[in-house]
Amino acid sequence: MEATWRDDGTPISSERLTDEGVLNEQLALEPSAYQPKMDELKDERGYIEQDQVELRPDTPNLDAICAKFDDEHLHDEDEVRFVLEGEGIFDIRSKDDKWMRVKVEAGDLIVVPKERYHRFELTDAKTIRCVRLFQDTSGWVPKYR
Numbered sequence: 086m087e088a089t090w091r092d093d094g095t096p097i098s099s100e101r102l103t104d105e106g107v108l109n110e111q112l113a114l115e116p117s118a119y120q121p122k123m124d125e126l127k128d129e130r131g132y133i134e135q136d137q138v139e140l141r142p143d144t145p146n147l148d149a150i151c152a153k154f155d156d157e158h159l160h161d162e163d164e165v166r167f168v169l170e171g172e173g174i175f176d177i178r179s180k181d182d183k184w185m186r187v188k189v190e191a192g193d194l195i196v197v198p199k200e201r202y203h204r205f206e207l208t209d210a211k212t213i214r215c216v217r218l219f220q221d222t223s224g225w226v227p228k229y230r
């Protein structure tokens with residue numbers, strides 16, 4: 086995971102991201118390694134469901150799918166992603182409304198807190214596969230800024 090302030094490109098530490106309310110961790114990719122952490126998050130934060138999502142260059146309607154997430158928006162629920170494969174870029178507002186850019190790749194766990202403006206885009210590889218945790222898919226409805 087690589088995090089920088091978008092205005093001047095300076096790095097953001099893992100601790101600072103945590104202080105900004107963005108849970109971030111690295112986990113091994115074997116289910117035996119990451120599932121205990123997923124179960125812990127479900128217990129601590131009330132997530133109920135777990136699934137996987139995958140986007141690839143040949144995913145039907147890929148551009149339309151990506152267009153839902155690449156404008157600034159927020160959700161009623163946390164956005165929990167553990168990246169199994171590929172990569173992506175989250176831009177997340179800090180508590181004082183500055184842009185933080187977080188590039189995630191395989192092994193990265195990130196939680197964008199609910200009610201926090203953010204956006205997401207794929208990299209040129211246009212590939213990502215993630216575990217998602219959530220309470221109810223209705224919580225994913227993006228509310229645009």
Ligand SMILES: [Fe+2]
Pocket residue numbers: 154158159160164203205227
């Ligand atoms: Fe989102």
